[in-house]
Amino acid sequence: MLLREALHRPRLRLTLLTGAEALERPVSRVYVTDLPDPRRYLSGGEIVLTGLVWRRDASDSETFVAACAEASVTAIGAGDAVFGSVPDDLVDACRRHRMPLFEVPIEVSFRDIVDEVNPSLWAQRASGLATVLGRHRGLVAAMAAGARLVDLLPPAAAELGVDCWVLTPTGRLVAGTTALGPTDRATLAHAFLGAGRLPAHATVDERRVVVSGVPGRPEHRLASWLLACAAPGRDPSAPQDGGLADATAELTSLVALERSQVDEALRIERRLADQLGAALTGTEQVDLRGRLLSCGLPPDATFLVLAVNLTGLRTPPELAVAICAELVEPATERVAVTDAGLPDTVLAILAVTPAQAPYAVETIRAGVAAYAPGLGGGRLAVGVSGPAAGPGALGGAVEEARHALRTAVARGERTSVVGADELASHLLLLAGVPADTRRAFQRRLLAPLLAYDRTHNANLLRTLDSFLACGGSWTRCAALLHLHVNTLRYRIGRIEQLTGRDLSRFEDRVDFFLALRLPR
Numbered sequence: 001m002l003l004r005e006a007l008h009r010p011r012l013r014l015t016l017l018t019g020a021e022a023l024e025r026p027v028s029r030v031y032v033t034d035l036p037d038p039r040r041y042l043s044g045g046e047i048v049l050t051g052l053v054w055r056r057d058a059s060d061s062e063t064f065v066a067a068c069a070e071a072s073v074t075a076i077g078a079g080d081a082v083f084g085s086v087p088d089d090l091v092d093a094c095r096r097h098r099m100p101l102f103e104v105p106i107e108v109s110f111r112d113i114v115d116e117v118n119p120s121l122w123a124q125r126a127s128g129l130a131t132v133l134g135r136h137r138g139l140v141a142a143m144a145a146g147a148r149l150v151d152l153l154p155p156a157a158a159e160l161g162v163d164c165w166v167l168t169p170t171g172r173l174v175a176g177t178t179a180l181g182p183t184d185r186a187t188l189a190h191a192f193l194g195a196g197r198l199p200a201h202a203t204v205d206e207r208r209v210v211v212s213g214v215p216g217r218p219e220h221r222l223a224s225w226l227l228a229c230a231a232p233g234r235d236p237s238a239p240q241d242g243g244l245a246d247a248t249a250e251l252t253s254l255v256a257l258e259r260s261q262v263d264e265a266l267r268i269e270r271r272l273a274d275q276l277g278a279a280l281t282g283t284e285q286v287d288l289r290g291r292l293l294s295c296g297l298p299p300d301a302t303f304l305v306l307a308v309n310l311t312g313l314r315t316p317p318e319l320a321v322a323i324c325a326e327l328v329e330p331a332t333e334r335v336a337v338t339d340a341g342l343p344d345t346v347l348a349i350l351a352v353t354p355a356q357a358p359y360a361v362e363t364i365r366a367g368v369a370a371y372a373p374g375l376g377g378g379r380l381a382v383g384v385s386g387p388a389a390g391p392g393a394l395g396g397a398v399e400e401a402r403h404a405l406r407t408a409v410a411r412g413e414r415t416s417v418v419g420a421d422e423l424a425s426h427l428l429l430l431a432g433v434p435a436d437t438r439r440a441f442q443r444r445l446l447a448p449l450l451a452y453d454r455t456h457n458a459n460l461l462r463t464l465d466s467f468l469a470c471g472g473s474w475t476r477c478a479a480l481l482h483l484h485v486n487t488l489r490y491r492i493g494r495i496e497q498l499t500g501r502d503l504s505r506f507e508d509r510v511d512f513f514l515a516l517r518l519p520r
Contacts, residue, residue, distance in 0.1 A: 001027045003075050003100060006047060006117050012108055014077070017091055019100025025074045028245070030114050036060060037067045044072035044245050047117065049110045051079045058089035065093040072201075072245075075100035077113065149258035150175040156254055157229075160247040164229045166214070166255050168326055169193055169222055170370040174258075180204075186370070192226040193374030199248070207231065210244045214255045216322070217263045220315055222374050223322035227255055266325065269295070273336035276349065280398050281341030288391040295336040297351045303394055304360055305385040306348035307401035309409055312378035320346045323380065327367040331360035345405065347398065357387045365417045372415050379415070381408035386420035445515040448498040460498075461516075463491045467503070468513050 004023040007014050016023075028045030034053040035041075042048070048068055054060060068076055076099055078086045086103050094101040104113065149166065153175045157164045165176035169192065171185035180188075184204045191202035192211050198221075199212040209230040216223055229248045272294045279286040289299040297303075306328060310320040317339065324346040325337045334351035341347070352360050361384055368382055383404025388397035400420045408416040449460045463481065467488075470477040478488045492503055501508040 001117070003027055003047070006030075007075075007102060009116050012113055012116060013105055014108075014113075015103040015105075017086060017101045017103055018094045019075065019098065022075075022098065022100050025100070026246070027074050027117070030117050032110050032114070036064055039067045039071045042068070042071035042073060046071075046073050047075050047077060047113075048073050049077040049079070049104065049113060051110075052082045052087070052090070055082075055087065055090070058087070061087065061090040061093040062096075065090070065097050065099055069097040069099055073099070075102065077102050077104050077110075079104045079110065080106040149255065152254060153177065153251070156251060157247070160250060161232065162229045162244060162247045162251075163232050164227060164247070164251055167192075167226050167228065168329075169224065169226070169374060170326055170330075170367045172326070172330055174225060188226065188228045189370055190373050192228075193221065193371070199245070202228070204228075204230065210248055212248050212252065214252055214259055216259045217267075218316045218318050218322065220319050220322075222315075222371065223319055223326075225255060225259055227252055269336070270321070270338065273338040273349075274340035276336050277338030277340035277342075277347055280347070280349075280394060288394060292349075292391060295349075297334055297336060297349065299391050301334070301351040301390075302354050302357065303385075303388045303390075303397055304350040304352055304357055305388070305394070305397040305401040306350065306364065307342075307383040307398075307405040308346040308348070309344055309381045309405055310346075310378065311344075311381075311409075313376070323371065324348050327364050327382070328360075330367070331363045332356065342402070345402070347401070349394070352387070354387060361417075361419055368415045368417050375414055379409075379413070381405060381411075381415075382417045383408050384417065384419045442515045445499060445501075445511060449495060452494075452498055458491070458494070460491060460495050463488070464495055464512060465516050467492060468509060468516070472503070472509065 002023065003025045006027050007016060007023070026045055027047055028043070029047075030049060031038075031042065031046045032049045033041065034051050036054040038048065050064070054064060065076065076094060078090060078101065080086070080103065084106075086101070091101060093099075104110070153164065153166065154177045157177045163177045165178075165180050165185075165188070166174040167185055167188055168174065169189055171182070171189035173180060173185060187202055187204060188209065188211055191200045191209075192198075192213065194200075195211070199210050202209045202211055207230045209228045211226055211228045213221060214225040214227055216225065227248060229244045229251065231244065272291075276288075276291040276295050279288060279291050292299045306324065308320055308324040308327070310323060313319070321337055321339050325335075325348070328335045328337070328348045328350055332350050332352050335348055337346065337348045339346045350360060364382065364384060368380055371380055383401045383406070385397040385400035385404065388394055404418040404420060404422070407422065408418040411418075446461065449464065452458055453460055463477075466480050467477045470480060474485050474488060478485045481488065483491075495501075496503060501512070503509060503512070
């Protein structure tokens with residue numbers, strides 16, 4: 001029902017005071033309130049009837065009307081019982097917010113209006129429900145026959161009289177009725193992630209857009225798709241938020257069907273990717289070529305490895321996997337994403353051409369930045385390896401990505417991306433050494449110190465690290481550790497006795513430095 005139909009009831013004798021240009025707004029229901037701020041009880045499209053009990057002075061009118069406008073109310077009806085007529089300040093506030101306002105005569109009760117309008121709304125909805133159910137059955141049948149959202153969304157939206165777009169949280173377009181530029185996509189994604197509650201609102205191309213979520217797996221906003229609906233063109237008589245809410249509700253069920261199919265396909269791919277992840281991070285020798293082929297990755301390709309860490313959010317572990325998958329989706333179709341093998345780390349193995357590698361890294365950086373509005377107190381850190389040629393170089397690429405991830409985490413920023421080109425040269429050198437060789441090297445140098453510290457709580461390992469960080473300066477290291485120089489000399493002497501090394505020799509200092517930089 002439109003506002004024009006609701007007001008055109010001769011028995012009610014309602015007088016329109018403002019908003020003649022908005023009579024084509026849809027009406028969802030009639031709601032009676034005398035709360036000064038009724039937003040929590042409104043969902044959009046209501047005719048709000050009020051007896052003005054909340055009005056103590058002129059400023060209260062602005063507060064009430066602003067709250068109704070923010071909640072996308074269709075119109076306000078003001079009774080005459082308290083003041084004898086509608087106050088001028090209420091009329092002025094409605095004009096400022098472009099809110100239709102009508103006067104309810106004192107001899108007409110709000111119950112009369114509710115009884116007149118609501119039954120008509122229910123009758124229309126009953127008729128519309130049959131149409132919606134029929135349309136929904138047709139869409140389900142089309143999807144079962146192989147049709148995709150990109151094919152079904154435009155005709156479904158046209159039948160509902162709206163423009164709409166489905167995007168990911170990073171602003172990647174899944175499907176839409178019209179073209180949407182990068183700036184508009186970013187605006188919608190920011191509105192979706194940054195909203196205190198959904199549906200949210202945004203302005204795109206001078207049009208008001210209703211933004212809602214379509215949950216996937218896991219059910220978290222950072223892993224959901226967003227559905228944005230707007231009235232077509234800029235016709236002031238086009239459906240407003242109430243009508244958009246109805247269209248959004250119907251289109252959401254269509255988008256949810258596509259999302260469930262995508263999630264199921266990803267679930268199957270994850271099983272194979274987990275086997276690859278376990279092979280790359282384990283100690284056993286396995287056929288990497290076969291594991292790569294099972295994931296749809298050409299074994300002789302050039303690879304990039306992404307390491308992702310998500311902290312500070314009370315979320316299911318698979319959220320980091322979903323975020324990682326979204327980050328690499330625009331970069332390449334040939335990718336495997338897994339959280340198998342490494343604690344608190346998600347790995348993505350991307351098959352790219354050498355020319356694609358720089359573009360892929362920049363795409364990942366942009367995606368990480370796009371997630372920032374939805375992280376709240378959480379942090380998203382990403383490390384990216386350099387290009388690795390063939391399966392033999394994949395182990396080193398995993399280590400590069402992990403080193404880069406540790407650097408990104410250490411920065412302590414809400415979002416951080418570190419590439420292999422930002423790592424110190426010794427980290428790149430270590431990444432190319434086989435994992436079992438690195439572990440044996442570290443164990444040979446540091447195991448005596450770790451055992452001694454466990455037994456005597458002597459802090460030899462920390463002393464050694466600080467001594468090397470101070471370039472072997474006795475005075476600076478003693479000051480840093482708050483020790484007497486003689487105590488420091490005793491500890492260094494104990495380190496040399498336990499390891500058989502001489503810290504006055506440059507070569508031994510280098511060995512210790514590298515061993516301390518390896519993950520323990």
